[in-house]
Amino acid sequence: MSTFSELGLKEPIKKALVDLGYETPTVIQEKAIPQIINSDQDLKAFAQTGTGKTAAFSLPIIEQVDPSIKSTQAIILSPTRELAVQIGKNIEEFSKYIPDLKVATVYGGANIEQQIKQLKKGVQIVIGTPGRTVDLIKRRVLNLSQVQWLVLDEADEMLNMGFKDELDKVLEATPESKQTLLFSATFPKEVEAIAKNYMSDPVEITSGQKNQGSDNVSHEYYLVTERTRYAALKRVADVNPNIYAIVFCRTRRETQEVADFLIRDGYSADALHGDLSQGQRDSVMEKFRKKNIQMLVATDVAARGLDVDNLTHVINHKLPDQIENYNHRSGRTGRAGNKGISIALVTKKERGRLHPIERIIKKKFVHTPVPSGKEICEKQLFHLIDKVKNISVNEEEIAEFTPAINEMLAGLSREELIQKFVSLEFNTFLSYYQNAPDLNDLSSKENSRGRSSSEDMTRFFINLGRKDRLNPAKLIGLINDQGIGDKIEIGAIDILDTFSFFELDKNFEEQALLKFQENEPDFNGRNVNIEITKTDRGGGRDRNRRRGKSGGGFNGKRRSRDAKPNSKREFGRRREDTSPKKAHSGFGRRRRKS
Template sequence: MSLFNELGLRQEIVNALTDLGYEKPTPIQQQAIPQIINASNDLKAFAQTGTGKTAAFSLPILEKLDLESKATQAIILSPTRELAIQIGKNIEDFCKYMKRVNVVTVYGGANIDEQIRGLKRGAQIVVGTPGRTVDLIKRKQLKLKDIKWVVLDEADEMLNMGFKDDLDQILEVTPKEKQTLLFSATFPREVDAIAKNYMTKPVEISAGKKNAGADKVSHEYYLVSEKNRYPTLKRLADVNPNIYAIVFCRTRRETKSVAANLIDDGYNADALHGDLSQAQRDIVMEKFRAKHLQILVATDVAARGLDVDDLTHVINYKLPDQAENYTHRSGRTGRAGKEGISIAIITNREKNSLRPIESKIGKKFIAQQVPGGKEICEKQLFKLIEKVKDVEVNEDQINPYLEGIYAQLKDIEHDELIKRFVSIEFNQFLSYYQGAEDLNGDDSRERRTRSTDENFTRFYINLGKMDGLNPARLIGLINENLKKSDVEIGQIEILKSFSFFEIDKAFAEQAVEAFQHAEFEGRSVIVEVTTKPKGGGGRRSGKKRSFGGGDRNSGGGGRERRSGSGGYKGKSSSGGGYKGGKKSGGFSGAKRSGKR
């Protein structure tokens, strides 16, 4: 008997799981499935990415679904369309032997009329992003009065992206008597707020330590100067010829730059970002899943829902703002009992950012040396030899040419022939890395104060640490008031009683309007356009436009002090990147431009 039978699942579901290769339940499934089937309590469940959370909440819902009714009985909310699509596809696979089950996935960037037609045909399970779900509710096309289950998947990320109002609107139209299920890989304070507002005496289960890193993942860092960050990334790719990795960046511009540079340098890479159409995104993800790409460059949100096995590396081109996001990133490698490596490329001023991450994952980062030219050439050489050993010879195709080939090579001795053969592809690496400089260490004299990017407008806000503000909550506040999730957010500085943030200057005027009557936990918000004074101190200078309500003096003062938390770099909520790739060859044929 299948172990899934023992959890109380019907045979049709078990048969589908067998077809999919599910042999035994994961720890989170062992706990969550019987809990949801046998009890009506709300549930908070915590497990790392890649441990089967989707099956943990969807299988018991399928088990208890009323197949005689076409009414929507379950609404599953996720922060991104990629994750929503993945969840919807998984549920369809799980119920393929169950008759009369309809699953509809709704998300922005796709034809809403087609989604409406799917709902009209009857959908017992709806998977959706918050924005499109609210849109369909307002159009009276999605009716949630018969809902029995609400699933909040990656709820902390939905709050970070500014979807709090959307969640409120959705939950307001669901019945009071329902089962709310919260599944997450991390446990920040924001999850407690969700549980308090949306759940009633929830049962809590956890597979492993909350926020802990995967057991099979090692965590490494490379300390370099800012100018050597990209050359270091190239060397890491070159020293790992079999690399299959996601490179995480923090902003759209950064993602675009890194992806474009990798592609121009001949690497088999592409980017995933919010500006691509859904069809384009699907193409990129399918290429990556099929391993037609070796490197995918993405932001945190753009990569959500990208369920890929066998990643060898996760590379943090820049560390994320929140330690919880590092857990999400690193959890994409080292899955299913396999080993993986999570790498952080850092400068001196970022070194302290490793400590809170180590506290979250319960592991120490190991300092590594950026590989030199000799090490890289050796790895590439033996990769080439391995390729030759494993190549399949098609006798029928090559035999007609062998006589001529032997005649051409008859005067070259065996050892010399091997040298010449290897040199055909290997000379470029020898040439490129000849005299390669040492990239290790950050000995640059970078200013400790951070200048404002000319593409950003800088704002002052009268909220700080004492108000419970942190980078994630500030990003959520910005997105929530702008009603957008694709605005580039630059530097963030959280101080004691006030803070500073930057947003794309193209949206500065919209921000002025958006924050006219903004509030944060009942407190009126004041935001002013400002500039960073030379030298990093002094009063806010430059022309100021004040917006928001409340007492101007509530902002806590007018000096840009450098006490408190120091500076953060804000993240773009929707990702960003480079549209399409123009080269597809592997690393052996790569053009080695730029710094070695």
Template sequence: MSTFSNLGLKQEIVEALTEIGYENPTPIQEESIPQILSSGKDLKAFAQTGTGKTAAFSLPIIQQIDVESKHTQAIILSPTRELGIQIADNIKNFTKYIKGIRTVAVYGGAKIEEQIRGLKRGAHIVVGTPGRTLDLIKRGVLKLESTRFLVLDEADEMLNMGFKDELDAILEATPDTKQTLLFSATFPKEVNQIARNYMTDPVEIETAKVNTGSDNVNHIYYLVNERNRYNALKRIADINPSIYSIVFCRTRKETKEIADQLIEDGYNADSLHGDLSQAQRDTVMQKFRKKTLQILVATDVAARGLDVNNLTHVINYKLPDQIEAYTHRSGRTGRAGNKGTSIAIISPKERGKLRPIERKISKKFIKTDVPNGKEVCEVQLFNVIDKLKTVSVNETEITPYLEGIYEKLEGLTREEIIQKLVSLEFNSFLDYYQNAPDLNNVSTDRDDRGKRRNDENMTRYFINLGRKDKLTPAKLIGLINDQRITKNIEIGQIEILDTFSFFELDKNYQDETLSSFEDTSFNGRTVNVEITKKQKKSGGGDRGGRRRRDGGRRDDRRGGDDRRRKFNKGGGNSSGERSFKGGRKRPNRSGARHH
């Protein structure tokens, strides 16, 4: 088996690597390090997240730095601030026993004055994002005429983020004699164009393994109706009390919405996306690394460069468009010898996206049922027991109160005390999941053509409020909750139209529903609720068949967007999960509390 010494690295570097815990080189390191050390040729390397590519290009560069010179000898470009900071930190660890090497990270979102001072003091290696690097070049502060090494890390992502012009300008500012090292997860035509324009007869390396941790990662999927996607995410968190996960969303907007919903529902979560300032991002990441946060909701771009090795799960709230993005995501779990799980939450229309991913990762997705309420409650019950069993007792602090405690508990048996202690946390879960719906039933949702489902367990109601009354799905759910029809009533489909709307509720509560809406008003308007589709209420009589006759229209096709909308306000959601009355939040999750 190869060692770092065998690759030609000097003892000071090997000593630092041993101290960090690097034992043997990964395939990309094994091929790249000798090539960069022994040859001045340019290099194109295919390397996925988690393969150790930072060490692959930085270790041979470190070995060839002339410490006596104050000029910048290496410039490393990365697509995001987080990745740039991580690379700079890694290099500082690698150079622990090499005196005199100075590394400076430059990136947007931080005070440029401090970065300028760092460059003026002398920086042998500069790690930067394209925008800030070009800014410093134009200011005449970053001078690259003595650059010997140029590294383009995650080149494909830099191009995806629109940095082509910046890359062209930076490359033009470097000498022709430099050695260019291009590392990329994929090589689309734009990356190859850069290679053709700025590299000379490059050596190409492509390691066989997509991700060194892939053997330790299980790939599973949950199939749910679109309206149940968020509730499936909550069930996944609840069935895994010790979850430590990144949830990947496709857009900044979706990232913020899902994180806000999780926080509101009592989960220990936060978001990471491009709209955050650097200080905000640093705060979020500090909490996540310390596991103060258990769930981080992020976009693919924002998650680039996150140095977290102990993730239990990676959750694809939505599958990415590019297969390579999935391998990047899943590669963040199952690292350092740990087992990990990559989860995809998909709707029936998305099943076709799994097959190309399976071919790429050479693994099959395992279909798994979303846990039901009983399963979640059982797991949470024993989680409470485990916490009770392992909790540390501060005898010094608690002793003065014990006599009074014993007095208050006098008359209770040992079994009764245990039952009451456990029930303090367990009751909220039991209450929430009592009669919880089965999220695995996808046959009753709309088909691909938008045809209405036929759900025999639900009653459809007409309500004389619509968009013109400023009614939204969230407000309608809040209005339903305010009626206190029954505890945790199931809410089904919602359609918000211009002047009227429809909603579905559990068919077992028709009388209670109709009576509860009597003498109800909304924004000063009297509310009228009736059963539609000629359904009979349980007490006999027919109030069905009524449809709004505005302009002779029976329907408003523009209501489709509202039917597919996700909600995070108004006391509940339209996806069939139980809602709490009077605007109360769902119970805090044991093992996933929000601080």
């Protein structure tokens, strides 16, 4: 393998690379950098996520850009704000010893007037998202007539996000003489079409086989039901005490709900999706990079641009709609020479979708049983012992308290002391997984989808729905806030537009009606009405017939609109395989309920 000195880079760039700890180029860098420097031929490059592709296209551009010319000489397009910002940051680091070289990153969600002001001062390299780039071109602020290099980074994702029209407009604004550099982790037909339509006889280079997954990532799948999917996710977290993972979901709504469940169950987690403001997204990403968050629940698009090298796991809560995106997801782990694990939670019906993914990544998924409660407790116990063994003791600070501590513990033997200190943290875990069901038994009644358990459940109507901003997590909190019973089981939940249905253990039927009537709860200022329904699931839009007044329904009185529902929801009374449970310790940086 060559060194950066042998790739034709000038001294200021090499000095910056030394400061950043770059020693030897990756395969894609070794191939792309000399090609871009020594040729003006278009380039089509396959580069897996985490292989150093940003340096592969930016270093040769920095090498050749003329800082004395104020016009824009390179335009780099990126599908997301996060990735654009990351590329801009990298280029600024690579060029820090070239003071006259100016870099601007432009994207939606930020103050466009500030971006315009920066561009008018003269910028040689512009990194932008397609939408904001086109906007600045239309305003005649961004002039690309002198561009020598056009980079399409993550070209496959830009097409997936519907940016074809924007790409066309940017390409139209650039001269034909430019060098087009197309980088992509996968090469579906649409990307090949871009190469065919907008590139002239491109050179093709790859880092590994095209579309193949990273050799540092192993692929596992857990068989689950819809009812046990979330429980399996929690067990993956609990059996890996030092987990540092991205949990991928398909939709923004699913992402937020899973994150809410994890947070309320005491896990160190947060959500990242397109409904968050730029400030919120930046805050979440910063906390994740600093490991103040161990599990980031994200959509495919939102996770682009996350520059994190030490992820232990990628967890597919659900497989992506487009199988090519699986490669993007799994590529977030196993970076910088580290090993990583990509896990897919799939039902029996979804298992067939693994085969085309295996053909793309050229690897087999290994079927792994969902960890048992005993297995998790054992792993957490020894993790706790290891933490105790390696903890640093400030002998000077604790010395004054030692005599009093020794006196208080004088009657306990060494074995008793060990047991008590371990149990202090571990008892909650043991209690949580005591008599935990085997989630691998997909035929069991309690692990099935939940509809078959209706004989033991009472189905209720509630006059709240999606238009009231009700979701399963908020409904569970509303039910638990009524104090119906310490061990009440909540079954199937159906959230509709203006009303919803939920199931409760039949033994708590009367208590539920009574408590809701006594408490007269409101939800966002609206009085709550629940009634018992029949559980016939025959045809029709609403297949449930509500009982009349004799069925036990009630109408609560409307409270003041200033009244707000309790934001601290207790989620500790629902079966582990159907919903979030009570927070337990043993999983680093968990939130504690006051």
